Amino acid sequence: MQDVKTYVLAIGEKARAASRLIGRAETAAKNRALLNIADRLEAGERTLVSANAKDLEAGRAKGLDAAMLDRLALSAKSVKAMATGLREVAALPDPVGEITGLAYRPSGIQVGRMRVPLGVIGIIYESRPNVTADAAALCLKSGNACILRGGSEAIHSNQAIADCVRAGLAEAGLPEDAVQLIGTTDRAAVGELLRLEKQVDVIVPRGGKGLIERIMAESRIPVIKHLDGICHVYIDDLADHDKAIRIAMNAKTHRYGVCNAMETLLVAEGIADAILPELAGLLTAKGVELRACPKTLQRLPGAIPATEADWDTEYLAAILSIRVVAGLDEALEHIHRHSSQHTEAIVTEDYTRARRFLREVDSSSVMVNASTRFADGFEYGLGAEIGISTDKLHARGPVGLEGLTTQKFVVLGDGQVRGS
């Protein structure tokens, strides 16, 4: 193979060229490609599973742990799930070309904004091979070309999926190079990709914090970050008792390893006696370990004392830190200091406090009387999700097709000139 720099640059140039074609492709052609790919994945199930077997074998030889092997594995069921995902994306409305706000100005020109693709998106991800199909589908539907760089442990699986994707594009009359997989496991390829400022418009990393931090430090291209979350639920003293219990239980125990799970519970002192013992009983029955501030310990003598580090820890596990606060102000202060600005919720029946919480909490999702678990592209009606952004610029919160597009101004005139 030629040297990595030349190889990655060539991929970038091909992506840039393909992006002009995919960016103007008709909705019907893009949808046809998505449905073709879904059919090809299902028809190619045996090819995919046998390519995946090579990765699994190499993974076992390399000593990957059971959880990693599990994430790496493709089955008839996961192939079916990828195909279903593609068909769902095909059914979504096309975001490209929508013109909003077109209005006449005093000069006589009409000014509006047209939604357009970003151009070329670089996606860097770890182990799960299904990301290859999911990410390609979202980029394709939003009119973007993409360059995919999966984990080296999934290279055969990713290649087999990418083959289906490219064949499905070609069959629909669209450029194969709208989706390219970096076909080398050389780690230098990531560095080269992050330097393609002229060819790549945005980088979307999907993976653990280590991966994302490395990309942030190294990239010359803007990055849409998808970080994890230290999410808070604050139970106000004017909360409805049943809603408080239900929301806290769901936010913590519905799933443990997800970024929108509650990691810290804040309870107003005025309701702590009424809530904490009951809630602690339910949580403990589910096997959740409780790490408590001194005031919580007074009510839950069996809990573990929390350290300062607990307030800044994302457990992603059956562990919950609990703090009793005087009221809303102290809760807002705690959130301001310790939140990762992902998702926070208040449980209260008080109108003014709910309104203050909504306004003052600076997180990508802010909720009243609902579980933090709802912070999700599907639950929000975006139809799909490439991840959740805790950035402030461009895309914030769950990122769907819209987050993979931008807007340009369009001006329609009839010969108008300025200053006349």
Place this chain on the structure above:
Amino acid sequence: MQDVKTYVLAIGEKARAASRLIGRAETAAKNRALLNIADRLEAGERTLVSANAKDLEAGRAKGLDAAMLDRLALSAKSVKAMATGLREVAALPDPVGEITGLAYRPSGIQVGRMRVPLGVIGIIYESRPNVTADAAALCLKSGNACILRGGSEAIHSNQAIADCVRAGLAEAGLPEDAVQLIGTTDRAAVGELLRLEKQVDVIVPRGGKGLIERIMAESRIPVIKHLDGICHVYIDDLADHDKAIRIAMNAKTHRYGVCNAMETLLVAEGIADAILPELAGLLTAKGVELRACPKTLQRLPGAIPATEADWDTEYLAAILSIRVVAGLDEALEHIHRHSSQHTEAIVTEDYTRARRFLREVDSSSVMVNASTRFADGFEYGLGAEIGISTDKLHARGPVGLEGLTTQKFVVLGDGQVRGS
């Protein structure tokens, strides 16, 4: 003075603290502050002009040229213009807190988006002292704290303006530290500001390409770029003759030194004989130098032959490069290769070509039958403008108050939990 690093960090910390207060400030208080500042600038005109005299004297001693001294100078008229600008910003609608798209989801939760300030904005600019008032006003109205770093040659003028701004804030009961001017001319302060990732959310540079490129290379904080433009007008062979002449003349000669002036004219071969000699006569009469491709030279033997470099040059002067193209496809190809993605216009009466141009040109503003000079926040109805972004992420085209804000998701529930 303490060391620069400590000094700039302290400013960052004060800005972060002030941003929480200004972010939740009532619209009436923000408007009151803006009107206070306008009054104070007018009342303090003599103080401002005498502070400015110190800068002008130092500038002359340093050998600044006439154009730079002109940009640096404050007069009764320019003070009045600043005050008027502040009152106009006060009259604009408050973008903060607007909730859009709030709709029920099948789960029973309501999901919408609330417009919120970015937080802390760092503004780095050159010579013109009026930017101090303009930028502070836009940041204040959009609920952001700002850190201003003006050119060292304007330090006394900027300080005097900032004093009015801070006094006006305090008088309205808002935190003075919502607007802070870096009070040292030490160049190291810029580098320190660009490293305040935790305290500053976005950097907005205003100045020449050199300044912007240095900031891009050095900043650890996202930058909203406000670059210059190589703008194209394409006169199609199905253009209306009078509109074509009028638009080309306005786009080139209305003002020369602005980023939305036309730098390259593309003319379809089929209309070149009918347009070029007449247009060249009008342009030459205005003193515009013409640099022509070979096919243009056949029609305008007096023009200067264009070199390859001309197609990539932003003249910001009474110079125009002209190229005859076969038609729309060649025009699109030229624009794709040479445009700075700022603003491009087509002149045509053909519906399908107009539609293709709007869709396929990847610039922040795309126009049909209108002068590129309209690419401007006021002309677009944004009410104000901090600059024009040629970036794709976050803000694109003229950037007004909305570009200084972001959105968060808000979720209103009634005890809903996920998966039930």
